[in-house]
Amino acid sequence: MTPPRKLHIKSYGCQMNVYDAQRMVDTLAPEGFVETASVDDADLVILNTCHIREKASEKVYSELGRLRVAKDVAAADGRKMNIVVAGCVAQAEGNEIIRRAPVVDVVVGPQSYHHLPQLLARAKAGGRALETEFPVADKFGFLPPPKPAAICARGISSFVTVQEGCDKFCTFCVVPYTRGSEVSRPVAKIVDDIKRLADNGVREITLIGQNVNAYHGDGPDGRPWPLGTLLRHLADIPGIERLRYSTSHPCDVEDTLIEAHRDLPQPMPFVHLPVQSGSDRILAAMNRKHTAEDYRRVIDRFRGARQDIAFTSDFIVGFPGESDEDFDATLALVTQIGYAGAYSFKYSSRPGTPAADMQETVPTAVMDERLVRLQELIDSQQSAFNTATIGATVDVLFERAARNPGQIVGRTAWLQPAHVMASDDIIGQVLPVRIESLERYSLLGSLVATPSPQPAQHAHSPTTGA
Template sequence: MTEPRKLHIKSYGCQMNVYDAQRMVDTLAPEGFVETSRVDDADLVILNTCHIREKASEKVYSELGRLRVAKDAAALTGRQMNIVVAGCVAQAEGNEIIRRAPVVDVVVGPQSYHHLPQLLAQAKAGGRALETEFPILDKFGFLPPPKPAAIRARGISSFVTVQEGCDKFCTFCVVPYTRGSEVSRPVAKIIDDVKRLADNGVREITLIGQNVNGYHGDGPDGRPWALGTLLTRLAEIPGIVRLRYSTSHPRDVEDTLIEAHRDVPAVMPYVHLPVQSGSDRILGLMNRKHTAKDYLEVIERFRGARQDIAFTSDFIVGFPGESEQDFAATLALVTQIGYASAYSFKYSPRPGTPAADLRETVSATVMDERLVRLQQLIDNQQSAFNAAMIGSTVDVLFERAARNPGQIVGRTPWLQPAHVMASDAIIGQVLPVTMTSLERYSLLGNLTKPSLSTPSIAALPSVPSHTTGA
């Protein structure tokens, strides 16, 4: 019997990269690869890279330096280790990686990972392989998916890609250049994926895409379906009890999506809706195509559909030309909305993007100071949101055993970890939990007797708009 080859994959960045990493593992499984958590044991190491974060390419080269040592050590024992750089840094800087890093055998962009077996064969034959061109898509404008058997469940929750690419061209963002134009998968293919996952024990699906609410896949009726229509259909699949989606653009929130939040219990009341800045002037420089007022109106449309809906967002601090007045507008927006959580980052230029040429930069000292103030405000809001859960009875989808013996951990509708003392027989079930305390970001509670009902959505906690902290 042939000894399985071991694969170690390290994924950086967004949920799409996590999903792509899983699909790469699935693609390579028929080639005899099994995952390992140890680099030193691996016959194949894949760095699945992200170009969004600061100094992304430098981090890749630093990691490749460490992998060179591991590859040399493997060679001394007579074992060949292949190294692949995949993802958005590979797409943007493929030729440079080949030039600077002889240790790399294969460079593959995010549109081409399904060709990994062929690329590895090419490298084994004596040539280094590079594939970063945008491929010829199928008749639906999307990459051919892996064979059905390659789609495997990984626990109670799973990602499913429905859309890829972005046409918004925000001036700070590389996604249109590394992921290409917006394309959407046909509804029938998504339904097949979700059914297969449900049959394998998945209970929660998160639909993902660079601009997921720009989804416009061909429906079985011959017409393009919007994201809200797709969510409504997926909620009908037996076994699927929760649906989420990420990441959305404020300009593409259609009425069908609002209606799905209002009418479909499986659609969770938790929306990641990046705004980036509260200043209209900065939003214009970012080419975000919305104003702060537009964003607030979208928030109110969601809240009009569900009173318990909560929001997360992304913010960039120190975008070129950001004044103290502009930053104050961001703090005011955050204070007005009240987020359950949010991500905030210092601006860093991405080569090839229009913002990289802007000269009116903000000093590192000022960016650091502003980031601290913003994160303090966001942290205070998140703490208030979590603390407001104490005393409430909330439905929790249980996912796995926790670190502490006898504890099972699950997620609330708002993605908060919730721990209870119970048998692992509850994994995969949605059960009401009365929250008793909070430890950092995790809730602790007790299973509630089935005869007790959960509160109405009007009674569930929200972040007060007067939260302060800046």
């Protein structure tokens, strides 16, 4: 019997890359690959790259330098190690990677992961392989329906891609250039994936896409379905207790999505809705296609549908031309909205984007000072949000045993980790928990009622407006 080959994947960046890594593991499993946490004993190493963060390319080349040493050690031991660069940096700089990094055997873009077995075979036969062109046909049409054995539950929660690409062309963003235009998967394929995951014990699904609420996949009736309609359909799948989605754009929040939050228990009252800035002048320079007031109205629509809904967001400080008044407008927006958390970053230029050519840059020291002020405000809001949960009873989906003996950890509807003392037969259940204290970002509490040994079929309605 041929021993399994070992695969190590290092992913950078967004949730989409986390899902893509799982997809690559599933694609390579029939080829005899099993995952390993160690680079040193891997037969195949994949760097699943992201182009969003600062100095993304430099980090990839630095990592490849370390992998060159590991590859030489493997060769000295009589073992061949293949190295693949995948993801958005691969898409953007494929030929440059081939030129600069002879250690790399395969370069593959995000739309071609399902070709990995063929690309590895091509590299074995001809030296190296590169595939970064956008497919002419539907990106998702190239991926054959997964075999039941290839869909494996990685815990209680799982990601499922429903949409890929973006047509917004924000001036700071490389996604339209690395992921291509917006494409939505057909409803039937999404349902098939989620049913298999539910059969394997998954209870929470996060639908992901670069612009997920631009979803308009073909429905069973032959018409394009918006995200809200898709959520209604998925809510009927037995075993799926919770539905989430990320990442959204304020311009694509349709009434059907608001109504899904109003009418269904499965869509969680926790929405990631990036705004990037509170200044209309900067939003226009970013080509965000909405104003700060437009964003506030979207927030109000959600809150009108469900009072306990909470929000996270993304912010960029120091975008070219950002004045003190522009930054003050961002602070004012954050103060008015009140977030449960947010991601905030200093602006960094991305080659090939329109913002990279903007001349009116903000000094680094000013960006640093603004970022500290913004993060202090957001941290205070997150702390207040978590503290408000103390004394309330909230539903928790239990995921796994915690570090402390006898303790089980799960997450609230707002993704707060919550710990209770209980047996592990509650894993996979949604149960009410009385929150008693807060330890850093984790909630500590106790079960309100004795759990049933069977997974709960319906989530409880929250009893707090946290």
